[in-house]
Amino acid sequence: MKGYLKREDDFTTRSKHLHSLTDEELKARFWELSEKLVDPMLELAKTHTTPSIERSILLRMGFSSLEAQPLVDGAMDRGLMGKGVGHLVYKMSDETKLPIREIGLEMIEGKHWDRLLEIFKGGIK
Structure with missing residues (x-):
């Protein structure tokens, strides 16, 4: 392929540190690395x-989709979206x-929106 450099296969070299691990240790290492990948996504989802x-x-x-939309719009208009619209309804x-x-x-x-604004101190700015 023109313009591309061929990458040398260095898997054997890069994986040497794994050769001495047992299957259980490899499995534990896999889940440890998986958690490191997923943790930032979970944090993002929380906020x-x-x-x-x-x-x-x-x-x-x-709620129906026709009912859900004005609830979401109401939360967005008041800066309360970050609190979770379902949470707002539950709280009230x-x-x-x-x-x-x-x-x-x-x-x-x-x-009830004014009360929610009081409860949540004006929403997220």
């Missing part, structure tokens, strides 16, 4: 969300002792 993820959570909480349900679905429908009508 970041998307409208799509939030709609999906709301669907699992019993817990505070008011009303069913989750009922609170969500009231939130779609514009209710």
